[in-house]
Amino acid sequence: MNAIGIFGGTFDPIHIGHLRTCVELREYLQLEEMHMIPCARPAHREQPGISAIHRLAMLCRAIEGEPGLRADDRELRRKGLSYTVDTLQELRHEKGDDCPLYLCVGMDSLANLDSWQRWQELTAFAHLVVVARPGWQLPKTGPVANWLEDKLAADMPLLKQTPAGLVLIREMTLLPVSSTKLRQDLTAGHSVRYLVPDAALDYINQHHLYQKDVP
Numbered sequence: 001m002n003a004i005g006i007f008g009g010t011f012d013p014i015h016i017g018h019l020r021t022c023v024e025l026r027e028y029l030q031l032e033e034m035h036m037i038p039c040a041r042p043a044h045r046e047q048p049g050i051s052a053i054h055r056l057a058m059l060c061r062a063i064e065g066e067p068g069l070r071a072d073d074r075e076l077r078r079k080g081l082s083y084t085v086d087t088l089q090e091l092r093h094e095k096g097d098d099c100p101l102y103l104c105v106g107m108d109s110l111a112n113l114d115s116w117q118r119w120q121e122l123t124a125f126a127h128l129v130v131v132a133r134p135g136w137q138l139p140k141t142g143p144v145a146n147w148l149e150d151k152l153a154a155d156m157p158l159l160k161q162t163p164a165g166l167v168l169i170r171e172m173t174l175l176p177v178s179s180t181k182l183r184q185d186l187t188a189g190h191s192v193r194y195l196v197p198d199a200a201l202d203y204i205n206q207h208h209l210y211q212k213d214v215p
Helices: 016-029 052-063 084-095 107-111 119-125 143-148 179-188 198-206
Strands: 003-009 031-038 069-071 101-106 127-132 167-171
Touching: 003 016, 003 084, 016 031, 016 069, 016 101, 016 127, 031 052, 052 069, 052 198, 084 101, 084 119, 101 107, 107 127, 119 127
Parallel strands: 003 031, 003 101, 031 069, 101 127, 127 167
Antiparallel strands: none
C-alpha cells in the first residue's frame, strides 16, 4: 500500500527548512503523501503566541500546488493537548493495518523521546524516521538508548517489509533556518523574504502577525 509520512510542528511560522525537509523525505521514503500537522496545543513548551488557526492557514498557503504535501488539521479538531501518539493512532485506524506510516522527527526529538506521552507506543503505529545532521550521535545510555536496541534499521528496504515498528536514521544537510529567529526578525520589522514562502509571508503581512501590538 502507498506509504504516508507524518511531519509535525508548531510551524510558527512555516519556513523553507520545514518545506525542503518534507520534500526530500517524501522522495526518499517514496510517500504517497506527507502529512504536515500543526501542533495545536504543545505539551512540552509554552503555547505559541500565534493561534493554531493562523499557523494552519500559513501552512496551507505555503504548500499550495506542491504535490504530495498535505496540511492536516486533525490536532486542531481534537480537544486537549496535542500528543503525537494520539495522532498516529488516528491515522493507523484510518489507513488500516497494512499501510506503512513514517513519523519523521529530528535527532533532538529522539534524544528527549522519553518525555513524550506514551512514547514507547509510537512504533506500534508507525516507523520512526529520524532526520540527523552530519556527525550525529544516538543516545548512548538511558531509556531511549535501551528502547532503540532492537528497533534500529540499517537501511530503507528493511522498513518496507513491515508497516511499523522500526527506527531509521536519515542523514541530511538541513537548512539552518530558525522559527525563533524568524519571529524575532518579524517583530523587529526585519525582512524574512526567501526564508518564509511568499504566500505565507503575504498572509503574515495581511493579518499583521508577529507585530509587537498583536497577541
